Amino acid sequence: MNVKGKLLIIGGKEDRSDNHIEMKESNKNFSPLEILKLLADSKKDRIEVITTASSEPEDLVKSYKETFSRIGFSNFGFMHIGGDSDDESYIQRVRESKTVFFTGGDQNKICEKLLKSPIKEVLKxxxxxxxxxxxxGTSAGAMCMPEIIISEAENGEAMINNDLEVGKGLGLLTNALVDTHFVHRGRFGRLAHTVLKNQELYGLGLGEDTALLIKNGNHAVCKGSGMVIIISAKNVVQTNVETAGENCPIYAENLQIHLLTDGCAFNLTDGSMTAADCSEKVDHQNRDN
Incomplete structure (x- = not known):
């Protein structure tokens, strides 16, 4: 797929006015507002924020207004897509935007509304x-991007064959699955399970205050203070994922894991990884204070 635009998928709890970032105190390479600064090349570029995933959009509007003002963004608006009556007014705003940003909440809400809306086709x-x-997108706003999304799943001590539900996503990311708050909420099992059921896809487990910036549909660069865990089942030798009986645990041999931190790159077509050059890292926290 020849893609000219960019995707920015964020693991949630990015640095903004109402979030406490644990890595801020411990990671010397923490850079304030690093991820949200990527939303626009120019402070005047139009950003449209879609709050459809949230049950409390007013709180998010307040938080992002404060944070965007700190960054210096001056041209942004908010949309809570809820039905056909919104489409005509919102479509033109999306057409004129440089960035469309999906907030967190419930990924199923985003897909339910957007898959029925012509806005999806304009976005694509x-x-x-x-x-x-x-x-x-951040949190649920990132999870809705692939063709296949995790709708419901358990975070148990074992992967059980019937503890996972998937659904149809927006189809903007065709070669991977996405999970967020990945480390903090212990979501390895559910993403591994989904990958084993879709072995042609990579599983992207995004840590908090961490993102992947994806260009050309396949070149992904890690940004932020945490890490991205990439799971691949492309070389699995043995697994019972398709044969396990009801309530039986899932096993797998040769499941592969990659760890990315700020500056590391990963090719979602051929699976190659380029490590960050740590020798060039600077103490961003001291630099920006």
Whole structure:
């Protein structure tokens, strides 16, 4: 798929006015507001924030207004897509935007509303054709991006064959699955289970205050203070994922794991990884204070 636009998928709890970032105190390479600064190349570029996933959009609007003002963004608006009556007014705003950003909440809400809306096709068209256009999402807003999403899943001590439900996503990311708050909420099992059921796809487990910036549909660079865990079942030798009986645990041999930190890159087509050059890292926290 020839993609000209960019995706920015964020693991949740990114640095903003109402979040406490644990890595801020312990990671010398923490850079304030690093991820959200990526939303626009120019402070004047139009950013449209879609709050559909949230049950409390007013709180998010207040938080992002404060944070965007700290960054210096001056051209942004908020949309809570809820039905056909919204489409005409929102479509033009999306067409004129440089960035569309999905907030957190419930990924199923985003897919339920957007898959029925012509806004989805406008987003996909701009993403495919416009080099300076970005679609971004945090938490549930990132989880909705692939063709297949995790709708419901258990975080148990074992992967059980019937503890996972998947659904249809927005289809902007065709070669991977996404899970968020990955380390903090112990979600390895559920993403591994989903990957084993979809072995042609990579599983992207995004840590908090951590993102992948994806260009050309396949070149992903890690940004932020945490890590991204990539799970691959492409070389699995043995697994009972398709044959396990009801309530039986799932096993797998040769499941592969990659760990990415700020600056590391991963190719979602051929599976190659490029490590960050740590010798060039600076103490961002001291630099920005």
């Amino acid at each position: 068209e701009k993403y495919m054709l416009e080099e300076d256009f970005m679609i971004a």
